[in-house]
Amino acid sequence: MPGALLPILHGVQDALGYVPPDAVHLIAVALNISRAEVHGVISFYHHFRSKPVARHVLYVCRAEACQSMGAVALEAHAKKTLGIEFHESTADGVFTLEPVYCLGNCACSPAVMLDQELHGRMTVEKFDSLIQATRRSV
Known part of the structure; x- marks a missing residue:
């Protein structure tokens, strides 16, 4: 079925949190396309992940409006505080850091989203409080 690949990938990721490598072959067979085509779509779109994420996914907005309001410094602070880069998870499995x-x-601006909850006018202090509160709730 033409156009079915993206909805299928979204469905798998919504259900599992990522698209497992084993699913790539199954999806390719079901759609009569190559595994390379499926993998190409997964790797092209930053939204799709091929490995599991931590318990909480933290998105930092990198769009122009947020950048003009301090998101670059906030991004650096987030990386330093969590000790990870984008697309990585903390060693304790609590946070995965993603750009959006x-x-x-x-x-x-600047904005972050923790799981599905949006947080605006984010400062370094608010960020630290959000991280601490989330860690306490785990």
Whole structure:
């Protein structure tokens, strides 16, 4: 079925949190396309992951509005505080750090999203509080 690949990949990732390598072959067979085509789509779109994420996914907006309001410094602080780079997870399995290129919260820049909860006008202090509160709840 033409156009089915993206909805299938979204469905798998929504259900599992990532697209396991074993699923690539199954999807390719089901759609009568090559594994390379499936892998190409997974690797092209930053949204798709091929390995499991931590308990909480933290997205830092990197769009222009957020950058102009301090997101670059916030990004550096997040990486330093968590001790990881984008697309990595903390050793304790609590956080995965991901870039995102717009959260649609430009009027309240800079913005981050923890799991599905949006946080605007983020400062270093607010970030530290959010991380500490999340760690306490684990």
